[in-house]
Amino acid sequence: MPNLLLEVRNIRKTYGKKILAVDNLSFHVMEGEIYGLIGPNGAGKTTSLRIIAGLIKPDGGEVLIRGVNVHESLKNNRRMIGYLPEEANTYPLLTGMEHLKIYGGLYGASSEDLEFGARITGLGNRLLKKTSEYSHGMKRRLLLGAVLMTKPRLAILDEPTSGLDVHAGVSVRKTIRNYVKSTGAAAIVSSHNMLEIEYLCDRIGLIFKGKIIEEGRPRELIEKYGVANLEEVFTLLVRGVES
Numbered sequence: 001m002p003n004l005l006l007e008v009r010n011i012r013k014t015y016g017k018k019i020l021a022v023d024n025l026s027f028h029v030m031e032g033e034i035y036g037l038i039g040p041n042g043a044g045k046t047t048s049l050r051i052i053a054g055l056i057k058p059d060g061g062e063v064l065i066r067g068v069n070v071h072e073s074l075k076n077n078r079r080m081i082g083y084l085p086e087e088a089n090t091y092p093l094l095t096g097m098e099h100l101k102i103y104g105g106l107y108g109a110s111s112e113d114l115e116f117g118a119r120i121t122g123l124g125n126r127l128l129k130k131t132s133e134y135s136h137g138m139k140r141r142l143l144l145g146a147v148l149m150t151k152p153r154l155a156i157l158d159e160p161t162s163g164l165d166v167h168a169g170v171s172v173r174k175t176i177r178n179y180v181k182s183t184g185a186a187a188i189v190s191s192h193n194m195l196e197i198e199y200l201c202d203r204i205g206l207i208f209k210g211k212i213i214e215e216g217r218p219r220e221l222i223e224k225y226g227v228a229n230l231e232e233v234f235t236l237l238v239r240g241v242e243s
């Protein structure tokens, strides 16, 4: 039986007085699982992931990784969590390899870790070029390699495939799957692309206006609602919520 890795319990976050970005959100992720947080722009995905990564405090609720509260143990987070922000950038004057070394230095990566990260990027010799010469997709792959290099038990990946073409998107999805299946770690992946997530995630939570409105395995949800894909599941549910 796989073990419970992450428990998110009733987290809430309001920006200013009015914007309820995350509204009593709860879910869990098991070791070896890829969980997708799927929903439209502004649904609360990034805010939830930042809370789970320990970067912002929720107004209420708690986040536990192997039973330890992430907002009370920064040292534990550093060992356990890898976080790929939605809008991460690179230093243009540094090469890809220099990025991996700097990031690895912060996390105490070994030379094997560096090699592992370099392989994940799939950039080969292009790692020796300055990142000012990289395309968006190459930068995204580099940053993914940097995050997974230290083998975090929980990889929190905010829109890892955003802005990637079909080919690069497929390759990043394969990388995430291979990582999770070969290390037994877990990943949470956010996306507003419901079709790609169908192929990547073991379980998904559909998030709308800060709440998870449905959860389950992609295939099971599609069968439950008798539709062709997750996009149609979402459309049906949102109609229900709004009427």
Ligand SMILES: Nc1ncnc2c1ncn2[C@@H]1O[C@H](COP(=O)(O)OP(=O)(O)OP(=O)(O)O)[C@@H](O)[C@H]1O
Pocket (backbone or CB within 6 Å): 015, 016, 019, 020, 021, 039, 040, 041, 042, 043, 044, 045, 046, 047, 048, 086, 192
């Ligand atoms: N720093 C902030 N200050 C004020 N409001 C914010 C802030 N960050 C997010 N919000 C608001 O909180 C809500 C949720 O935003 P969030 O970025 O979590 O959504 P998202 O699901 O990641 O969207 P996207 O798909 O566009 O990335 C939105 O209404 C947004 O305007």
Ligand SMILES: [Mg+2]
Pocket (backbone or CB within 6 Å): 045, 046, 047, 086, 158
């Ligand atoms: Mg976002």
